[in-house]
Amino acid sequence: MKYRSTVGDDVEEMIEGMRLALKRADVVITTGGLGPTDDDLTKRALVKVFRRNLIFHEEIVTELKARFQRRGMEMPAINQNQALLPQGATAFPNTTGSAVGICLTESNRTMISLPGVPDEMRQILKDSVLPHLKTLRGRQPISIIKIRTTGIFESQLAEMIMPGLRPDPGVKLAYLPSQVGVDLRIVARGADDHDAEQKGKRLAQHIESICGKYVYGHDEETLEAVVGRLLMEKFTNLSVAESCTGGALGAQITSVPGSSTWFMGGVIAYDNSIKVSALDIPRELIESYGAVSEQCASAMAEGCRKRFATNYALAITGIAGPDGGSDDKPVGTTFVSLAGPEKTMVRKSNFGLSRPIVRARASQAALEMLRRDLLSIA
């Protein structure tokens, strides 16, 4: 992507923005403004820019009506608007929402308009736009590799990687930090596709030879998918006991299709009484050490493993904040425990001050603890 611009819900500004973009690039993608309501103006701008009429497509209405019907509802009349497309446009199917993507081509310029709802935009991009773009001539040979790490800071990674880094010409490395890990993105340009790919791979191999222990996956692979695959390959299974994460670890694990193969379930032991009743933790243990303690975390993991009769159990207990911290255990203090067939491990961390971040990091750290154990990485 070379340029990106945003304008308001104003037809004149949209037309100006589209014209400028078509001057700058061969392919222009717009998002948003394809809904059925009055503030959805993209098609009005498109017909001005391309001097086309809007044509009514019966087949789109039929499909929309069927979609509403499957959800037990009648299609509101206003959705008829969404069957109007500029003359000569190709419709890209939207499998979850009501607005189809619109593709217009004129004098070797391509304009693609997608809905603004992120999930719908991504689906059409993946299913229709990217395959379409690959058919266009004149694109530059490029290879993109994403190396995904967790459990290490951006700056620590850079200190490990930078000495001795000699990428080929045309190869760039970018650090993309998020709250739960750092992605390393390699963009390699080459004489042809094969050359670009080889150059990218060379740098990736060099990087992974240095920091491989922190690398859990590549490109769009998630940690939960990687852990799930490892569990499945070992014909083993998992349960969870969650306090401060309140279900977020289970939700992350079950975001992977087919996770019922390796994931049995678990307990959200938010209140201490649940830790006692549903995980068999002695009340005295909580009274002596506190619910946020090494002892409680291990007992949660072991109690969970027993109750749910799984090979592995992960437990998380911590202080997500903003309240509940003390000098001894400040906000962010979290214990993650893994009970397995041979041993129980527990690790104390401080995951920072923000509630959502503490929770996200705790879930990620729990999965990473299991990944390393399954692969016997120290």
Place this chain on the structure above:
Amino acid sequence: MKYRSTVGDDVEEMIEGMRLALKRADVVITTGGLGPTDDDLTKRALVKVFRRNLIFHEEIVTELKARFQRRGMEMPAINQNQALLPQGATAFPNTTGSAVGICLTESNRTMISLPGVPDEMRQILKDSVLPHLKTLRGRQPISIIKIRTTGIFESQLAEMIMPGLRPDPGVKLAYLPSQVGVDLRIVARGADDHDAEQKGKRLAQHIESICGKYVYGHDEETLEAVVGRLLMEKFTNLSVAESCTGGALGAQITSVPGSSTWFMGGVIAYDNSIKVSALDIPRELIESYGAVSEQCASAMAEGCRKRFATNYALAITGIAGPDGGSDDKPVGTTFVSLAGPEKTMVRKSNFGLSRPIVRARASQAALEMLRRDLLSIA
């Protein structure tokens, strides 16, 4: 916001982009490129555009070192870079990450550079940037109200609202649909702050008189926060039993600080054996009706309410996909049940075809069922 543009990690493109933006607007905000690594170029562009030197700030390093120490780590030397700021810049504190925000002013133009990590950007925006912008002169009186709805389509809302809609001049209504609801955003401009506010409120009242039953909150209020407040006001509490959502409902509920007041915990009953062992559902019930059934959903809610001794219990069972659907129960089929002191309700829905969307909609629908019950909305 009037314009937005994006450029690549290239100093020349960044300088050009900054200069153009400063011509177009009195205040320019940039995001990204403030990290410690080589590909973080924003400060290099800033010093060119504003012709300043980079000054080293000892106090920033001291604070950073303390931050790393609290997490039990030593600060990598490379993070020293982040203590370099253009001469005359104001630093806006970053409470979670290592890159401070940078504010530069020259000839009545203000340039603010924020880190690109979304949580960090938002925190600095909220804590420092917005308060700073309010001190600047010449801003236009404007009032923004967001009315948040769930359980109704954008097009259905529009059909209810549009007839008889007569907003004052300068007042605009936008529909912002997401997978779990539609926000209605009112932007009102007026002669002064009070006038803008009154105009906005007038339209909001009109809209809510029509579709109030679907309105759960305003502005940045979330459904889980609203439900939590209602539970707290009634001195009552909640537990959850989740199958296809795998913990997502519990995670949503506990995203609200202080949720331990009203939320006890629950069971992630992903595997059917857990539904039997942890929620006392008769095995024969699952064999007769299936785990995705009205009967199983009610039994989950009732079993959970009993086991966890709470006033209310929510249960979700469904087919999140992509596999597991049948003609009779296609992917997306979901049963949400609420067991309360007086009755147990259950509702069947089809939440579509995409796994993450089905799960998000199911959690939202469960909370909305509870909200309406607590408020006795039919």
